[in-house]
Amino acid sequence: MKEVASPAVVRDLLSRNKLSCRKSLGQNFLIDSNIINKIIEAADLSAGDLVVEIGPGLGALTARIARSAGKVLAVEVDRGLLPLLAEVVEGAGDVEIIHGNALEIDFDNLVLIKTGGRFGRGSGQYKLVANLPYYITSPLLINILQERYNLSRMVVMVQSEVADRLGAAPGTKDYGVLSVIVQYFTDVKVLFRVPRTVFYPSPAVDSAVVRLILRPPLEPVQDEKTFFKVVRAAFGKRRKTLLNSLTDSGFGIEKEVWRAVLESSAIDPGRRGETLCLAEFARLTGCLREIQG
Numbered sequence: 001m002k003e004v005a006s007p008a009v010v011r012d013l014l015s016r017n018k019l020s021c022r023k024s025l026g027q028n029f030l031i032d033s034n035i036i037n038k039i040i041e042a043a044d045l046s047a048g049d050l051v052v053e054i055g056p057g058l059g060a061l062t063a064r065i066a067r068s069a070g071k072v073l074a075v076e077v078d079r080g081l082l083p084l085l086a087e088v089v090e091g092a093g094d095v096e097i098i099h100g101n102a103l104e105i106d107f108d109n110l111v112l113i114k115t116g117g118r119f120g121r122g123s124g125q126y127k128l129v130a131n132l133p134y135y136i137t138s139p140l141l142i143n144i145l146q147e148r149y150n151l152s153r154m155v156v157m158v159q160s161e162v163a164d165r166l167g168a169a170p171g172t173k174d175y176g177v178l179s180v181i182v183q184y185f186t187d188v189k190v191l192f193r194v195p196r197t198v199f200y201p202s203p204a205v206d207s208a209v210v211r212l213i214l215r216p217p218l219e220p221v222q223d224e225k226t227f228f229k230v231v232r233a234a235f236g237k238r239r240k241t242l243l244n245s246l247t248d249s250g251f252g253i254e255k256e257v258w259r260a261v262l263e264s265s266a267i268d269p270g271r272r273g274e275t276l277c278l279a280e281f282a283r284l285t286g287c288l289r290e291i292q293g
């Protein structure tokens with residue numbers, strides 16, 4: 001196992017293998033072992049844990065996860081990095097490298113297959129740890145949560161402003177679709193901020209490490225598909241009233257019907273969508289279903 005969390009080692013590894021960092025894949029490699037230690041601590045790993053890592057890159061985090069967990073499944077989209085990655089994690093523990101796009105993988109299926117049915121849907125819970133490529137953060141988190149993968153927690157490095165959105169409260173500028181979906185499924189904690197200087201190459205923005213503990217929804221709804229559609233519609237046009245946003249949202253429901261739905265949900269139709277809390281979105285979805293029959 002090689003220690004790769006240093007700028008000199010990363011530069012050397014890349015140049016000896018005639019590779020360069022691919023900006024389009026969000027390749028900013030961690031070069032600070034203190035940050036890696038703090039991520040490992042937040043993941044609270046033990047020998048019984050299965051961890052899925054997204055975007056292992058050169059393996060700085062992968063090797064450290066492998067030393068504390070039972071097994072790591074590391075999903076990397078860049079085929080060019082795989083031989084190097086295999087070299088770095090050799091001897092670190094039980095690491096399986098998977099070439100694939102995290103946006104297209106069914107994680108429950110993957111872990112079921114790779115662990116002989118010990119983890120995955122209807123079986124043991126697993127953890128997700130990642131220094132995420134920024135360009136996939138929102139779609140990836142939303143997809144993972146809506147698919148209800150059998151995860152117990154996620155510890156992820158994200159762009160600092162995305163971290164603000166994950167934990168945002170109703171009525172604040174950062175509150176949006178991502179906040180509602182993430183808070184519906186998880187308890188969110190922004191653990192610490194990470195300066196751009198601890199990556200090679202250094203990105204244009206700072207980052208933050210966030211812990212998401214998965215739990216049953218506090219405001220469960222019967223029809224999650226409609227719930228998420230209502231949430232998206234409510235945030236569709238930030239400057240419009242809730243009534244107008246919902247009416248113009250493509251649900252194909254008349255304004256007067258929406259007015260009745262809002263009235264029976266005890267929500268003022270003149271409010272803006274971004275002021276609604278989770279409980280209000282849940283109530284609105286319930287009343288919509290009742291009126292629709």
Ligand code: SAM
Nearest residue numbers: 025028029030055056057077078101102131133
């Ligand atoms: N984990 C490494 C570290 O902390 O130094 C690298 C993190 S780097 C920010 C993001 C990594 O995700 C890169 O290795 C990149 O190739 C990979 N990646 C980008 N898009 C991906 C995708 N759709 N699926 C899987 N990996 C992806």
